[in-house]
Amino acid sequence: MRRDDAWMDETDPNMLTVEQALERVLTACAPVAGSETLAITEGLDRILAGPVTARIDVPSSRNSAMDGYALVASNARAGARLRMAGLSAAGHPWDGQIGPGECIRILTGAVVPESADTVIMQEQVRTEAGFVTLEADPRPGAHIRNPGEDTRAGTVILDRGRRLTAADIGLLASQGIGEVTVVRRPKVAFFTTGDELVPIGQPLGPGQIHDSNRYTLRALLSRYPVEFIDLGVIADTEDAVRSALTHAGETADLMLTTGGVSVGDADFVSRLLQSEGETDFWKVAMKPGRPLAFGRFGQAVFLGLPGNPVSVMATFSLFVRPALLRLCGTVPERPLTLRARLLEALRKNPGRADFQRGILEKRDGEWTVRSTGGQGSHQLRSMSVANAYIVLPRESTGAAKGDQVEVIPFQSVF
DSSP states (O other): OOHHHHHHOTTOTTSBOHHHHHHHHHHHOOOOOOEEEEEGGGOTTOBBSSOEEOOSOBSSSOEESSSEEEEOGGGOOTTOEEEEEEEEBTTBOOOSOOOTTEEEEEOTTOBOOTTOOEEEEGGGEEEETTEEEESSOOOTTTTEEOTTSSBOTTSEEEOTTOBOOHHHHHHHHHTTOOEEEEEOOOEEEEEEEOTTEEOTTSOOOTTOEEOOHHHHHHHHHTTSSOEEEEEEEEOSSHHHHHHHHHHHHHHOSEEEEESOOSSSTTOHHHHHHHHHSEEEESOBSEESOOOOEEEEETTEEEEEEOSSHHHHHHHIIIIIHHHHHHHTTSOOOOOOOEEEEESSOEEOOTTSEEEEEEEEEEETTEEEEEEOSOOOTTOTHHHHHOOEEEEEOTTOOEEOTTOEEEEEEGGGTO
16 A cells, blocks of 8 residues: 555554554653742742752641630530630730630631630620620630641652642742742744745735644643744745754754645655654544654654644644643643533544544533534634534444543643
8 A cells, every 4th residue: 555545544554543642752752851940939830840848837836717716625615704815816926824714816827825725716605895605615626727737847748740830839838938940941843834824914815824723832832831932834845844844853842843744745844754854653543633743853852733723733632732741841641531421413434533522511410512513624613612522432433412422621631
């Protein structure tokens, strides 16, 4: 069979499954070397280069979990009338001793005096003229946060490879940690190819279209801790494509292209990758996104995405995203999957796993999913309307209305 015939054969046994292809991609993507130290205010979504250890106990002292009254539980019961001896507020601890028949007013976050062993909430007392009458029996230890209850000094609070969240930033701040050492941003170069592509703002001529893929890639990449190098639209000539590949191969850790990876006369990307770079595979048993080229050019890992816009997004979500996370030094998690009831019948040809665009929603406590309609790889609006992939296995011929199908919500892959 000729190469171009194999390209069109949906049952070609040499096509890798999505899982096989992803395994090869992740094996080739070693975490980048180098780190930098920056303020925690700049740390969101960055990857930790090493573990972080707690410096202090949090809380640092016993404090109240709510507004109420601190007292000695053994000295009081429901109906007892206690004199208010003082006030402990956050940042302003009371330094006296609670005697028999006494309590103190205490506010949330305030230090609990050593002489008290419980806090009774204000809703369980009556107050009048400096005295408090209990309406419930106090329980020893109630509503008191103990030192180190959240974090103990000396324990690892964040592991190496952690992608910092807003909660992590707050955790670091609670420890008085103002700087953090993170993995350097991998450099990602990308360009689109095609003489039919016209930049935004310029009029379209016959047979021309606006370049949407490059803007899609910029938007997708902006969600990850990477430094991207936008090389623009590259003309469909061998010299122009070679120049772009060479530049990216010398400066980037990862190179992304869209278009030019099929077997057409102007598909110079795949041709040059094979002759001057290294090719691992060039197609995957998936739809959309079969013409996916993977290998290396210069120092950069190379992923050649298809030219159709839906295929760009599909291959980004399933291959580029985990590759980026791996380069950043973290372990890519498998996408979240759900089972949902299909609201309409779907058909497909066996031979490739199908990732159809769907609309996932909950109805009467049950997840349901329906197609966005047309599934052509050129129909970018369907990606805008959709919020999930409906995954139909490689050898299936589709699914019937009412079937339970596998669904990947977009929020777990974009």
